[in-house]
Amino acid sequence: MTTNVRRAVDAAPLVHEGDLPPARLFVGGKFLDSSSEQYTDVIDPCTERLIARIPDGTVEEVDEAVAAALAVKEEWARLVPKERSEVLHAIADRLADHADLLVRLEAANTGKPMSVAQDDVSSTIDTFRFMAGALRATTSLAAGDYAEDHLSVILREPLGVVGVVTPWNYPLLMAAWKLAPILAAGNTLVLKPSEQTPLTTLKLAELVADLLPPGVLNVVTGTGPVVGARLAEHPDVAMIALTGSVNSGRAVARTAAESLKRVHLELGGKAPVVIFEDADLKAAAAALRVASFWNSGQECGAACRILVHASVADRFVEELVREVGELVVGDPQSGEDVEVGPLVSKAHFDRVLGYLDRAQSAGARAVIGGGALEGTGYYVAPTVLVDVAEGSEITREEVFGPVVTVETFTDEDEAVRRANGVPVGLAASVWTESARRSHSVAARLDSGTVWVNSHLVLANEVPWGGFKGSGYGRDLSVYALDDYSRTKHVMHNHSR
Ligand code: NAD
Secondary structure: OOOEEEOOOOOOOOOOHHHOOOOOEEEOOEEEOOOOOOEEEEEOOOOOOEEEEEEOOOHHHHHHHHHHHHHOHHHHHHOOHHHHHHHHHHHHHHHHHOHHHHHHHHHHHHOOOHHHHHHHHHHHHHHHHHHHHHOOOOOOOOOEEEEOOEEEEEEEEEOOEEEEEOOOOOHHHHHHHHHHHHHHOOOEEEEEOOOOOOHHHHHHHHHHHHHOOOOOEEEOOOOHHHHHHHHHHOOOOOEEEEEOOHHHHHHHHHHHHHHOOEEEEEOOOOEEEEEOOOOOHHHHHHHHHHHOOHHHHOOOOOEEEEEEEHHHHHHHHHHHHHHHHHOEEEOHHHOOOOOEOOOOOHHHHHHHHHHHHHHHHOOOEEEEOOOEOOOOOOOEOOEEEEOOOOOOHHHHOOOOOOEEEEEEEOOHHHHHHHHOOOOEEOEEEEEOOOHHHHHHHHHHOOOOEEEEOOOOOOOOOOOEOOEEOOOOOOEOHHHHHHHOEEEEEEEEEOOO
């Protein structure tokens, strides 16, 4: 079976000079030139052409941004919920007014299909709207006498300045998942986007600059080991929140330990998909067409590790290969029906191909795909690997590309053991028609999210985050508001 590839020949560029954000740092409400002489090239992964050159900020520039955030932390924290809520609604409205531009910028910088970029932008707007509402409706322990003659009042306070580090797979959406609850909870922040995909974050800062007091939101572009590490280290930063790989999470947590600041980590995944013999195999295959290949599989919750009951494995693989064979691969301009784009960078493309080569040399067999697609751009064919050995590299490490592995099991205990047998635990799914199994297996899986007869469906009302090596802390929902707040107990002695 061959892959359906679509390329827009001689298409007009997705973005023009005037669409780009300033190639500068956003500090204290203004765009400033960086003193750095180092730049990172921002490349369109479809055309391999340069889009922009963005400065790599310095330690001193991080310190300036933290000082700006610190200077306004009380002013922002003092606003009553209604006032902060109105600002968040205004941000959502402003982003909605510029949704088309944000979609084009995101698609140009990441190569993702327009449908994925549109979903990112509409989800970003909804994140701000949800947090604007949720911040006015939080509850906690009622004030009351819990010790004789002493009235206890629980205050929920902002943490102060939060340092945020975001990845390249959903540049705008991951920024919003942090920004919205952090601002809603009354904190100020300094955000470092991925050096590869800073455009929509800088554009967001430009678009909302007049809606926030100067200094509440600051963006310092640059590398992880310089800008990210300084945020993790800075004594005036109360929390460092990072979405990224396990290694970056570990580096940040190690640095943060020095000042004992809080750490919030959304890290990698290797989501198992456990398909029992009673599952609706057609429905599972159709769902995985999306859940495994959305964003070219560059998705921390991607359904990448299929464990299917041996008695239905052949039938399931047949259904899956049919779905994968119908995927439309191409660049964002080649049609609204494109489902899979390129990988984000040459380095990541080489990394994914390395995994594919090693897996195939070790005996895995690609029933579809298996390597790069010809031509310009960092395209890898949607791939299904079978005959993979239990515990082999491809079944344990996060590939972060359009690649799924299929393994088989023979009983429920084995399925659970193997699903849990990796060091990360972000997401998982269980496919069964059995009511008992749909609960008991879901309860036994070590994953922050478990879907039953579904995979990769998210909503702002419900939490997202991992167990084990996938980190700790929750994005989305009121749980994120809790994570970005601190609890203070004030006790009044009222005895006479
Ligand atoms: P990455 O870890 O390479 O980079 C993420 C961010 O961390 C970047 O901004 C980078 O500059 C920064 N960074 C790197 N080293 C650092 C250091 N020493 N100190 C501070 N910051 C540092 O990850 P990536 O390749 O951009 O993104 C892909 C990874 O993100 C995958 O592992 C994916 O699973 C994970 N991810 C997780 C979630 C989630 O919700 N759990 C969501 C999206 C992505």
